[in-house]
Amino acid sequence: METVLLEPSKWEQFRSAWELFQDPILCALIAGCVLGFLSVYVVLRRMVFVSAAVTNTAGLGVALAFFAEIHLGVHVDPLVGAVVLSVAATLLLMVEPARLRLSRESLLGCAFAFAGGAAILVGDRIAQEAHDIQGILFGTAVLVTPDQLHAVAVVGAVLMVLHLWWYRGITFVSFDRIGATVQGLPVRMLDTVLMVSIGIMVGVCARALGALPVFAFSTLSAIAALVLDLRLPWTFFTATVLGGIAGAGGYFFAYFYDFPVGGSQTVLSGVLVLLMMLVRLARTPFQRKA
Amino acid sequence: MAHGDHETALDSAHRIAPPQEPGEPLLKCEQLVIGYGGKDILPPMDLVVRRRQFVAVVGRNGSGKSTWFKTLLGLIPPVSGQITLGAPHIRSAYVPQTSSIDSLLPVHARELTGWGRLSGWNFLRPFPSRADRQKVEAALDTAGARAIAKRPFHDLSGGEKQRALLARVIATEADVVLLDEPTAAMDAVAEKQTMLRLCALAHDRGLGVVVVSHDMSVAAEHADVILFVDREHRCYVMGDARTVFCHPAFRRQYGDDYCNSAPQGPHRGNSPA
Numbered sequence: 001m002e003t004v005l006l007e008p009s010k011w012e013q014f015r016s017a018w019e020l021f022q023d024p025i026l027c028a029l030i031a032g033c034v035l036g037f038l039s040v041y042v043v044l045r046r047m048v049f050v051s052a053a054v055t056n057t058a059g060l061g062v063a064l065a066f067f068a069e070i071h072l073g074v075h076v077d078p079l080v081g082a083v084v085l086s087v088a089a090t091l092l093l094m095v096e097p098a099r100l101r102l103s104r105e106s107l108l109g110c111a112f113a114f115a116g117g118a119a120i121l122v123g124d125r126i127a128q129e130a131h132d133i134q135g136i137l138f139g140t141a142v143l144v145t146p147d148q149l150h151a152v153a154v155v156g157a158v159l160m161v162l163h164l165w166w167y168r169g170i171t172f173v174s175f176d177r178i179g180a181t182v183q184g185l186p187v188r189m190l191d192t193v194l195m196v197s198i199g200i201m202v203g204v205c206a207r208a209l210g211a212l213p214v215f216a217f218s219t220l221s222a223i224a225a226l227v228l229d230l231r232l233p234w235t236f237f238t239a240t241v242l243g244g245i246a247g248a249g250g251y252f253f254a255y256f257y258d259f260p261v262g263g264s265q266t267v268l269s270g271v272l273v274l275l276m277m278l279v280r281l282a283r284t285p286f287q288r289k290a
Numbered sequence: 291m292a293h294g295d296h297e298t299a300l301d302s303a304h305r306i307a308p309p310q311e312p313g314e315p316l317l318k319c320e321q322l323v324i325g326y327g328g329k330d331i332l333p334p335m336d337l338v339v340r341r342r343q344f345v346a347v348v349g350r351n352g353s354g355k356s357t358w359f360k361t362l363l364g365l366i367p368p369v370s371g372q373i374t375l376g377a378p379h380i381r382s383a384y385v386p387q388t389s390s391i392d393s394l395l396p397v398h399a400r401e402l403t404g405w406g407r408l409s410g411w412n413f414l415r416p417f418p419s420r421a422d423r424q425k426v427e428a429a430l431d432t433a434g435a436r437a438i439a440k441r442p443f444h445d446l447s448g449g450e451k452q453r454a455l456l457a458r459v460i461a462t463e464a465d466v467v468l469l470d471e472p473t474a475a476m477d478a479v480a481e482k483q484t485m486l487r488l489c490a491l492a493h494d495r496g497l498g499v500v501v502v503s504h505d506m507s508v509a510a511e512h513a514d515v516i517l518f519v520d521r522e523h524r525c526y527v528m529g530d531a532r533t534v535f536c537h538p539a540f541r542r543q544y545g546d547d548y549c550n551s552a553p554q555g556p557h558r559g560n561s562p563a
Binding site: 182226 | 382
């Protein structure tokens with residue numbers, strides 16, 4: 001009797017290797033949710049290019065950490081490199097550019113171009129880590145280490161608790177700064193908390209998932225939610241959910257159709273924007289009737 | 291009656307209540323010199339904003355009125371002199387231009403009014419208290435913004451937006467209200483209603499109201515005290531409409547028309563300081 005050996009289906013392979021995939025999926029889910037929440041501030045405060053510049057700077061931080069290890073013999077955790085540089089970039093971008101006789105866009109352009117170019121130059125000198133660098137910039141890494149997952153989960157949880165707790169203060173300061181100043185809110189402190197939150201989360205997530213999907217989560221999630229024209233709290237909730245869907249869903253998509261993970265997560269974020277536009281279009285006639 | 295034109299508690303109070311004399315000092319500018327980077331742009335100024343007083347600040351573009359207003363708000367430091375509150379319990383609130391609330395922001399009028407209950411560190415309480423929620427509802431009623439409470443701010447007309455912002459300022463329970471061009475980009479009807487509501491805030495609810503405006507007719511018709519500033523000639527004039535509009539410094543900028551049509555005598559017989 002002849003025995004026929006059937007190759008297990010993709011789904012069966014996925015299930016049998018679930019232990020291998022659960023960490024990166026969980027990591028992408030958490031990163032997508034937290035960055036999705038923060039993306040509402042990024043988009044409504046018109047800081048999309050801040051997010052782009054900070055994610056690029058995080059990539060440079062990781063590259064510099066590898067460079068220090070290989071050429072200088074100094075051990076710097078790439079995660080620390082990413083967080084330090086992204087927070088530094090965030091604080092730098094908070095400086096009033098009028099003092100330098102520049103517009104904010106020009107400052108952002110400088111930060112974005114310099115960080116991206118420098119990451120490529122540094123990457124050129126650390127050939128043995130080239131794959132890692134590519135993973136950080138474009139999100140091609142399939143696996144995350146337990147340390148990276150731990151960092152994303154802890155930082156994400158702390159930031160979510162803080163932002164839900166201080167939601168009223170941070171939204172007021174973000175969207176009516178003068179009114180909040182006159183009513184005696186600690187405007188500078190709340191602003192710094194928001195910007196540092198974005199910097200830290202971008203840094204931690206860029207190390208684990210790559211700069212490109214992090215940029216997508218921190219901008220496209222809010223854009224998709226805002227298309228629906230919901231109330232502000234529901235906009236935050238929807239952006240959080242959509243970010244999570246893009247993170248985890250992008251990973252599944254990449255696995256089943258053999259695409260790079262970061263690219264899949266980014267494209268899915270964009271597809272969600274289109275989907276929300278369709279939902280809005282479909283909803284409009286009913287709203288008119290009401 | 292057009293949507294949004296119905297009479298509010300503020301409107302009716304303004305018609306019924308007789309005008310009262312200005313009360314206690316709320317905000318004092320003492321030898322206040324304004325400017326940027328230590329450079330003064332106007333001479334030292336003394337001004338007291340009192341309870342039940344409506345103060346209009348007028349002047350041409352670049353005259354220094356925005357600098358004066360920002361100094362009053364605490365956004366830029368004075369070159370010298372000081373701004374003090376009349377008493378420790380006195381609170382101030384700011385009403386932004388309707389256009390300064392981002393058109394992308396999906397905030398509803400009720401939520402915007404709720405921001406009026408935030409002050410100092412009370413945002414550490416994650417949810418508004420029952421008392422705060424009641425005050426927000428009362429403010430919406432008083433400002434005639436009940437019908438628009440659930441509507442997105444960006445969908446409202448100019449007059450409705452102003453009503454939502456007035457609800458917010460009522461919710462703050464502030465003693466002094468500072469407004470920047472409150473009738474900018476409004477039609478004549480909405481402008482008139484807004485100014486009447488502001489008068490009602492001052493004269494009936496006992497607030498001090500300070501308005502920066504380009505519109506001389508608004509100042510002439512409603513203000514108890516007009517402050518005219520002129521950075522170019524480094525001078526200011528303060529007083530009732532006739533005093534200001536007929537002053538040579540004002541006529542140098544605007545001609546004689548406003549002087550000829552200015553109301554006779556002060557609105558309420560109060561002195562500015």
